[in-house]
Amino acid sequence: MATLSSLGVGAGFDTESVVSKLVALEKAPAQKIQSENSKLNTKLSTWGRVQSAFAALRDASAALNRPDFWRATTATSSDATAVSVTTGNSTPTGSYSVQVNALATSQFVSSGAFASKASPVGEGTLRISLGTYESDGGEPPAITFAAKAAAQAIEIEIGPGDNTLEKIRDRINSANAGVTAALITDAAGTRLVMRGPSGASNAFKVEVAEGASPGLSALAYDASTGGTSSMTRTQSASNAQATINGLSVSSETNSFSDVLDGMSLQVSRVTASPVEVTVAQDTAAMRKGIDDFVGAYNSLVGLIRVQTLYDEASKTAGPLQGDSTATGLLSQIRRLASTSTGATSAFERLSDVGLELNKDGTLKVNSTKLQSAMGKLPELARFFSNSDDGNPAANGIAQRFREIAAKVVGSDGAISTRTDGLRATIKRNDEKISRLEDRVALIEARLRKQYTALDTNMGNLTALQSYVSQQLAQLNKSS
Known part of the structure; x- marks a missing residue:
């Protein structure tokens, strides 16, 4: 008798479909765990974004903590085609008269x-x-x-x-x-x-x-x-020669490096009259640093809010909706944004320097108020960057944000603890899936063996029935 090529031929019904459905039922638990892992991986990815946002806040806060940030200067030249200038954080503010007497050759x-x-x-x-x-x-x-x-x-x-x-x-x-x-x-x-x-x-x-x-x-x-x-x-070879506020200086090149506490000059031509160089506080760079801090804070708050939100209209929840670690971190940094500091008597809260809290917990910059605060630059620097190990209440606002952000993203911080737990769960689930898949493979092999035997037996019975029917028909003809 010919070998059956597919299930159901001998039995006369779709046993292949029966086996497939039975196997699908056995696979259901593994598919459920795979779906759970997909959600866990989404959470893990989202926590990665939150960690990056905390790191950005840490870095923006750290920038405001550096003493040289608040000493940044900028310089202008009355004739940049003859004398260009760069300054350092230690360059004193003021005006300087630069006469170029000779270029280096x-x-x-x-x-x-x-x-x-x-x-x-x-x-x-x-x-x-x-x-x-x-x-x-x-x-x-x-x-x-x-x-x-x-x-x-x-x-x-x-x-x-x-x-x-x-x-x-x-x-x-x-x-x-x-x-x-x-x-x-x-x-x-x-x-x-x-x-x-x-x-x-x-x-x-x-x-x-x-x-x-x-x-x-x-x-x-x-x-x-x-x-x-x-x-x-x-x-002939010769040095560049210049006079700065009456003091003669020379250089082997047309660059005068660190001629005055970090100020460097690049001379391009001999001048008939002095060029006026003015050094001032670089308040534009300071404003950018403050804006970067506000941007990093708002990005973090906005990210956690969206990822923990439940949208009633679409009936969908963010990946971190109901996650106590995420909501706890959000509450912590929002509280910090409204706390006061004893770093200086001139300013107490972020709102005092023009960084005002919105209802959603983000910050907005009141430029007029911030510009006024920059008029008291030493006090503004202390408000953000003061560090007092003996009296934490006197630490600056940026100092506090840096500390909490660094702790959160640290190797033993809240995010690492949370993501380590997620990875461990995903790993356990993968192991369960692997065991279930092995079990389903054995079940499928057994079912196919059983239904193959059924097919064979049913095929034999069908052939015997056909033979008997033919013999009876012959007997009826001969009688």
Whole structure:
């Protein structure tokens, strides 16, 4: 007899459907747990968003706690094309008169003209030294070269494969000697031009030791008395010179760094008259920091409110609806926003400095009130950032928010405890699902075996019935 290819053929009814429905019933508990895990994963993801929002509040609060935040300054220049300025947190406010007398320059030297960049020059050794050319002030003055203590002379070997003008340029540029080389071509031919760093102490000399093929001395340069020079100096190295409120200052570059408690100047041209530089408190940066704090607080409050909300209209609940940890944290930070501080007598609550509470627990900024509070900057700084270990009631508002936010997002904080519990439940559920799936697989195998046997037996009975019917029909014909 042929083997049945599917359940139900022998039995004459849809046993495949029966088995599928029975298996589906057995799978129902696992599907219920999977649905529960889906909700738990949504909660876990939502707690991740809440943790990020608390971290943002912690960081925004920490910014208001830094002493340098309240000392931030900004500067303006009456002629930024000549003098631009940056300031630090320690720069005193006030006005400064800056006269630019000279810009920093680099030493340039140029060789004689060669026929082309591929022209051979010679072989040997170039020795490049950075330093200062100094005059003794005599008549005529005697010039000496003093090597720069922090710089080491670099020797560059020029062999048969490096002796063309362009190859020598490349060898100089790859030697890290502090000097760069370039080729300039005009109607007279091609010249090698060498340039040092700016500043009087970054002048240079080039000494030459001739090799087997002479001619390299065409690149020698030494401006000291008695020195050998085949190259021509087209520009001397010198420092930038300026006067700030009558005080002369100099720099090897056109930047004057930290000339006054964190104030740096960048000079671009010599000025015929002084440029006025004004340093003031950077209240715009401070206002931005306060706005960032308000934004972080409102984002956190809004997030928890939405995630714990039950919408009557849609009959849907947020992932954290009914979660006591979430509602507890929301209540805690909202209470903190309305508490007072003894950090300063000038301001007591956030509303005193223009950060007013809305009915939904978020903050709104009263710009007029906040601007007025900034007129008392030292007191405003204490209101936000004061720290007093001996008297917690005297801690600033931002200090308190930073502490609570840091505790909440800490490794043993409320969020970690809650999410660890969720992960443990998800893991247990996954293990249950795995066991149920194994059990369902065994049940399905048993059912298929039983219904396969039923199919076979029913098929045999059907075939026997057909045979008996045929024999009876033959007997009836013959009688």
